[in-house]
Amino acid sequence: MIEELYRDFKREAEAVGSNVYRVENADQALVLITELLGKWESDRKPQGLEVAWQRGPIMADAQGSIAIRGRVHEENLPHFSKEADVGIAEVDLAIADTGTLAQNATDVVKRYVTTLPELNILLLTADKLVRSMEEAFAVMKPVETPFLAFITGPSRTADIERVLTLGVHGPEWLWIIFVGGEGA
């Protein structure tokens, strides 16, 4: 069941410009992030990266930090999010039908970390996959959650000559990492 949902999620998310990865545990996630950021920064940010990382329950057990050139901030995130190249946070649910992530983003810090940097890395556990928006609505308490965010791919526009361009006011890159779950 999870395998099928994961397969569909990955297809739909990648179709709208997200990158989707899957690892077994938090330590592996850390290794993956370090490796991916190393590649990403080498052509873009020769001066090194500024990373705003809101470590949540998924990554709480991971040992150490992200080994990259630059600085990884885990404190004073609203301040650092404004200048950060990368924002890392955790989300609550994934919707297979549309490649969508759902996040209770009532915490204002979470919103700063996920809306401001140009690269967004969002983590969740693989057991949090559902099929449809209807299912997500049943789980995510949409009438009680003050700020509930659904995220499907990077920020985009087609406002100039209808040419699709990623990264307008929100992130230009969205990487999604599933942690754990059977078969990972």
Add this chain to the structure above:
Amino acid sequence: MAKSVLKKDIDVALQNENLGGALDRFADDYVISRAKAYGDLDFQEIRKDIIEAKNYAIEHLAELADQFTKEAEKKGAIVYRAHSPQEVKDYIAKLAVERDVKTIVKSKSMATEEIHLNKYLIEKGITTKETDLGEWIIQLAGHRPSHMVMPAIHLTREEVADIFSKEIDERLESDIPRLVKVAKKELRPYYFAAGMGITGANMAVAESGTLVLVTNEGNARLVATMPPIHVAVVGLEKLVASIDDVPKILKALPRSATSQKLTSYVTVINGPVPTLVEGQEQPKELHIILMDNNRSKMQSDPLFKEALRCIRCASCLNVCPVYRLVGGHVFGHVYAGGIGTILTNYFNDFEETADIQALCIFCGRCQEFCPADIPLPDMILKLREDKAEEEGLSTIEKAIFEGVMTNRKRFHGLLKVASKGQKPFAAKDAPYIRHLPLFLAGHTKDRSLPTIADVPLRDRLKKKSEGGSGTNENR
């Protein structure tokens, strides 16, 4: 608008090759990409759900508005019920003055376009920044939106580069990703500087006082997050009874609007959310303005109330052969196209409605593609009958068809698109055949249209209508 002005607008639009090119490409691509976005989903089933949800809301409009007010206030929002555009503008301006707000950031909202909010706030000395890329472009250019979803579709990248170059006082190349980055960089500081953020809403859920925002650029998330005050301007027609109605509308809105299975962001807001003021966390002030502006009047009309089902996807523009030719500045007012004709008549009540409705050729495509199955052709016909009693018809029809018919390629293009309507002209229950040929035939008698004599118009139309009964290659 005087008719001579509209005629001039039509001439300008028809001669604007950029506009023609952009709209032509779009109209062709749209039908294909939309079909792809719907995939295996049953459009008629989705439609049924939307019609049911929206019809319920229309029948219970006053009740749902009361319920929404009560529920949103329970959650800590301040709800203001505005009847007129002026009440909305006064409320926001007064709030801004009371809270000493000098700068406002806005995300895209047709409701605020409808009432010309920006102009009013700027006149009051408040810096008001549109942050949606298309809206910012037209704000800088001093234009009004020519499309509900892509407000700046009438401008080329070169024109946008010129507009931005002036704004930031630096010569920019017409490279689209570069231009997008310029907008991002220029606008980013304003989210933090602004004392107030204004958004619209795509849905307002009565049972829970919930707002739903459907966006792509990410600016609405910033507008709703950073400033300490959030004002949402919501037309009454955005009300739905239940939270379960939201996924139903979300199935159609992105697919029909932008051929996406879902937009990049869907934001669900319940009451004031935490914000940061000088680094300190505090609850936001959330004001929700429920705006009537003749929506209740519309609701009391047995035919036009159906237009309140509109979810603002703009598919009726995208498939309209006349819109394709002349764009939204001619075919529409703030709201463009077929739906724009109807909404303008109620929301703005300008003399223009008479002129705008005259452009429709009754091909029926708008209704075929409408996720809410709004009978736009019937409505426009009704407007035409009403207006004809008042002032006669011929001048404007002439203006567009003079322009179109003297350009054969465009004229044939128009007929071709019109003939793609899923209701063939010859269908028994479709009233359109009667109107299209008679309407065009009127012009063959007009000596100011000399090219007509050379075009076998009646034959051409006859052929089209025969083809439409089953052998149309486009079906």
